[in-house]
Amino acid sequence: MGRVLIYGGTGGIGAATARALRARDYPLHLVARDAARLDALAAELGDTTVTAGDVGDEALFARAAEAAGGELSGLVYAVGTINLKPLGRLKAEEIEADFRINALGAFLAVQAAAPALKAGAGEGTSGVVLFSTVAVAQGFTAHASVAMAKGAVEGLALTLAAELAPGIRVNAVAPSLTRTNLARSLTANETVANGIAGMHAIARLGVPEDAGALAAFLVSDDAGWITGQVIGVDGGRSRVRTKG
Incomplete structure (x- = not known):
C-alpha cells in the first residue's frame, strides 16, 4: 500500500481526511505551510511523512511528489479559499489568486504525482480527490471568484478522470459551508451560522469529518468503480x- 499525498493536510478537512485514511491503515505524506503543525500532526497519526511549503510556489509540487515516494495509492488536494465579494468589489488579481490556489494548484499537484499514482495503482486503481464547493452548482451572491475557481476544479476532475483511466480514478467533493478555520468569518457568528444551517435539508453546518470521510472512501479500494x-x-x- 503506497502513501496518500494530502495537500492542505493540517487544515480542517485535510486533517479530517488524514485521520480517516489512517483509520484505514494508509500511510500518508502531508503538505502544508506550517512545519510545526505538520510535525505535530504527523507524530499524532504515525506512519506519516511531511513536506512544508506553500502551494503558491510551483516548485513545491515536484518536491512533495518526490518526497512522498515512487508509488502512491492516492492524492487529496484539500486546499481552498473563501473570498466572498460582490461583482463591483472584486479585483482581477483576487480572481487570479483564487484560480491559482484552487485550480492551478490542483492541476500541478496531480501532474507532479501522476507517475507515482500510476505506479501505485498496480493491477487496480489509485484515487485522486479534488475539492469543489456547492456554490458551483448553485447561484449564490458574492461567490463569483470562488465559484469560478472551483468550477475549473470540477472541469479538471472530469477531464483527468478520462485521461488517466483506467489506473487512476479522479473525483471531486463539493461541500457546503463547513466549520473550519477557513470559514470562521461566516461561522463565528452563531446567528448567521444558524441562519445558513436552516437553509439545508439537514439543518446544520458541515463539520470537517463529513467531507473527510467521503474523501477517504473515494481514495480507497472501496470506491474502485467510482470515477468522474x-x-x-x-x-x-x-x-x-424543504421550504418554499
Whole structure:
C-alpha cells in the first residue's frame, strides 16, 4: 500500500481526511505551510511523512511528489479559499489568486504525482480527490471568484478522470459551508451560522469529518468503480428544498 499525498493536510478537512485514511491503515505524506503543525500532526497519526511549503510556489509540487515516494495509492488536494465579494468589489488579481490556489494548484499537484499514482495503482486503481464547493452548482451572491475557481476544479476532475483511466480514478467533493478555520468569518457568528444551517435539508453546518470521510472512501479500494463524479457533502443544499 503506497502513501496518500494530502495537500492542505493540517487544515480542517485535510486533517479530517488524514485521520480517516489512517483509520484505514494508509500511510500518508502531508503538505502544508506550517512545519510545526505538520510535525505535530504527523507524530499524532504515525506512519506519516511531511513536506512544508506553500502551494503558491510551483516548485513545491515536484518536491512533495518526490518526497512522498515512487508509488502512491492516492492524492487529496484539500486546499481552498473563501473570498466572498460582490461583482463591483472584486479585483482581477483576487480572481487570479483564487484560480491559482484552487485550480492551478490542483492541476500541478496531480501532474507532479501522476507517475507515482500510476505506479501505485498496480493491477487496480489509485484515487485522486479534488475539492469543489456547492456554490458551483448553485447561484449564490458574492461567490463569483470562488465559484469560478472551483468550477475549473470540477472541469479538471472530469477531464483527468478520462485521461488517466483506467489506473487512476479522479473525483471531486463539493461541500457546503463547513466549520473550519477557513470559514470562521461566516461561522463565528452563531446567528448567521444558524441562519445558513436552516437553509439545508439537514439543518446544520458541515463539520470537517463529513467531507473527510467521503474523501477517504473515494481514495480507497472501496470506491474502485467510482470515477468522474462530483459528489456533494452539503446537507442536501445542492438538490433539496424543504421550504418554499
